[in-house]
Amino acid sequence: MLPELSLATMSKSSLQPFDILEPAEIASILDKLSMASVAVVGDFCLDVYWTIDPSASEDSVETGLRTQPVRQQRYSPGGAGNVVANLVALGAHRIYPVGVLGEDPFGRELRRLLEHPSVDQRGLISQVEGWATHSYVKPYVDSRELNRIDHGNFNRLSADTQREFFERLEEIVEKVSVVLINHQVIGSIHDDEGFRGALREVMERHPSVCFVVDSRKYHEAYTSAVHKLNEAEVMRSCGISLEPGDVVPVEELAQRAGELYARWGAPLVVTRGDRGCFVFSSDVVWQIFGVQLPGRIDPVGAGDTFVATLAAILSSGVNIAAAAFVANVAAAVTAQKLFQTGTASPGEVLALGANADFYYNPELSESPHRARYLDGTEIEVITEPSAALNIRYAIFDHDGTISTLREGWEQIMEPMMIKAVLGEHFRDAEAATFHRAQYRVREFIERTTGIQTIAQMHGLVDLIREFGLVPEESLLTPAEYKAIYNTDLQTLVDRRLEKLDRGELEISDFTIKGAVPFLYALKQAGVRLYLASGTDEADVKIEAARLGYADVFDGGIYGSIGQITKDAKRMVIERILQEVGGAFEQLVAFGDGPVEIRETNRRGSYAVGIASDEKRRFGTNLDKRPRLVRAGAHAIIPDFSQWEALWSFLRLGNLGGR
Known part of the structure; x- marks a missing residue:
């Protein structure tokens, strides 16, 4: 029950x-x-792609209308056929497609496409009259899909076909542990009420077989699946x-x-x-x-x-x-x-x-009005710390979490990437093309914030190929694109450090409010501190030293070493958990990017997101909050101005206070 x-x-x-x-x-x-042994009962379809090239068009002698010449044609299994293709790709041991095809060229092509050593086609039967293979012809002109042409919408299952169908199905059900029931088209085998009743009877006769139903409108017919x-x-x-x-x-x-x-x-x-x-x-x-x-x-x-x-x-x-x-x-x-x-x-x-x-708390990420705060603070609490929390190790991201020296990096990366995508067409690209490139670049930067710069540049190469405006021989390597970006960004950082050296600006002008006092309080309380950044390691060490807090990171300062497979944040988290024997309740991470939040959450430790406004160095950046929530942050703060309340919330007093 x-x-x-x-x-x-x-x-x-x-x-x-x-x-x-x-x-x-x-x-x-x-x-x-x-x-795995699986039978697929359903609507077997053929997807047909025709590339129309009007350059070879002529007037039809018979009708006087312009012809639609097909330069290229491509066929692939659709509907239940694509389910079978997926089972083949997954390496299933034995797959039994069970369905009805027309005695037509599309049906023969679909049979050919489904040929594979693991696919037994004994359950695919043909109906000569009144049944056309479900085929969906999609003509394209200049990558634009024209009106689709559908075959099979008027199909009607004959009594003889239905009888043969269930004879084959009974034989096949004895050989499998799962039957997948697929329905998704007009003119389906499932449209016949008698068919649905007969299939229910098969299910009742085989209670040890697992039936799975994926249907657009017939779930009520197969309730036990x-x-x-x-x-x-x-x-x-x-x-x-x-x-x-x-x-x-x-x-x-x-x-x-x-x-x-x-x-x-069910x-x-x-x-x-x-x-x-x-x-x-x-x-x-x-x-x-x-x-x-x-x-x-x-x-x-x-x-x-x-x-x-x-x-x-x-x-x-x-x-x-x-x-x-x-x-x-x-x-x-x-x-x-x-x-x-x-x-x-x-x-x-x-x-x-x-x-x-992984995508955590999607509704909360899109709904700041649902946020729940610690009383009297700006600390958003998504998940309360567990009773076992006993922090002895803390990982900090750098840029945007502690330092604002690199504030505005997105405004440097965006034009650099747009230029790379458009290549020689940067100056003369049509407005629509430019805006499409701008949109894709902004979307890409938003999705990849927090990962290593070299990983972003690998993605840039894919983006350039997607647009197809730069010849393959003119493509640079990810490392070369990274060098261009780093040069532009370093100019900005050096200019800011020069102002610091001249006394025109102070350390507090380049750090998130309350971050430095919080670091020293943690250090004094005996928490071992680590700095992990997606920025190049040499640059992180220099900048932490220039801002005066490099000495608090007794666990070490880590950054990118130029190898996409060796992410500094992931490696530091793994190293700490190895040191403490996997005692995840002893680790907390702070960061304004999704990488450190995600990696910490995934390992069961507590993650605090920093939704910092890097321009003001205090207050909430509402653009950062959604990605931190989606990454799995357990709590979110705008800055460290209320670090004493955060200290109590994280039970850091258990370590003996400051």
Whole structure:
């Protein structure tokens, strides 16, 4: 008997954050995929891409109309076919597509595309009359998609075809541990009420087989299955229609999904794009965090990847929450593959899962009015410190957390990157092209703030290739682009240091309010301090010394050494946890960028975000707050002006005071 999760009782507070799986755990789950056996019952489609080139057009002799010459054509599996392609990419042992195709060229091409040693096509049957293979022809002119041409909308399943279909399905169900039911098109096999009833009977006859349903409108027909739905499908199943672009508040979504869970009496997985997913199972509602991606994304096909991964992992006997976690990462892999209906391999899933930037508290990040503050302070409390907190080690980011010497670096990086993207067209680029480059650069800087500069320059090279305005032979290396940026930025820093040397400005003019006294108080209390920055290590050491606080960092000062795989912040956190035997309750990190916050949170230690206004050196920068919340900050402060209240909040008095 499932617990009652009514609208009155189901709320955001009922959601339990699912622990992030370690790389070894993800690898262990992925290793099991080689034993997975899955049947895919559904709408097998062919996606057709035609590139139209009007340069070879002529007047048709028959009609007098201009022809539409196709320069290039490309075909790929769609619908349930793409689910099969994803199962192949994941390395599933045996895959049984079960569906109906037309006796037509598109059907033959789809069969060819699905050929693979692990794919057994005995369940793909053809209907000669009254059925056209679901095909979606997408003509393109100059990368602009014209009206789509659809085949299969008028399909009707014959009695003979339906009988043969279920004979094949009965044979196949005996060979698998999971059956994935797919529905997503007009003219579907599921449109026939008799078909739906017969499929329910198959489910009833095989209670030991796990059925997973991913359907746009037929979840009610298969209530005993595991249900995978998106936000719109949840609301539609509750009789509520959404307009494009509508965002459902998390509280309402959780309530509505809880209503479906109680009504259907079966597990639910509710996907939310980059916000992750919910899993309703047994008496727990798990919240699985989304994955933040630094570059452009294309969500086409990500849902197919998610459900294919979920089904394959369930076939291997893994619990549904862990399966959904890995499926969520796999979907993020596919979302990074532009202009294609992508798939995800185990290697790609493991690589992203091992270093994923998870998306915490999405609603809170977008809603400053929801913030909760420590009484009488500007300290925003997202998660209270645990009773075990006993701080003996502290990591500080540098730029924007303590120092403002590099304030305005974004204004230097932005024009430098725009020039690199536009190349020789920088002066004469059309306004639309310039603004598109400016938008993409700003978006990229926002997404990558806090990571090593060399990593940002690797991303810049990808951005330059995306625009295609700079010949490949003219591309510089990431290190060369970094040198250009560093030269421009260092000019600004040197000018500020000269004013400091001349006595025109003071150290307090280049430090966040209260930061230096807080550092010395921590030092006096016996806390071991570390400075970790994404800036080059030599520059960090020089600047900390010039500003007079290098001596407090008895744990060391660390920065970028020019190797993208060796992030200073990640390495310092790992080193500290090794020193203390993994005693995460002894570590706190302070930073204004997502990297140090994310890495600290991921390891179970306490993370304090600094939403600093670097121009004023005190007060809140509302642009920083969302990314700190998303990165997993447990508390957020604008500066260190209330450091004594922060001291008490973090229970630093337990160390003997100042």
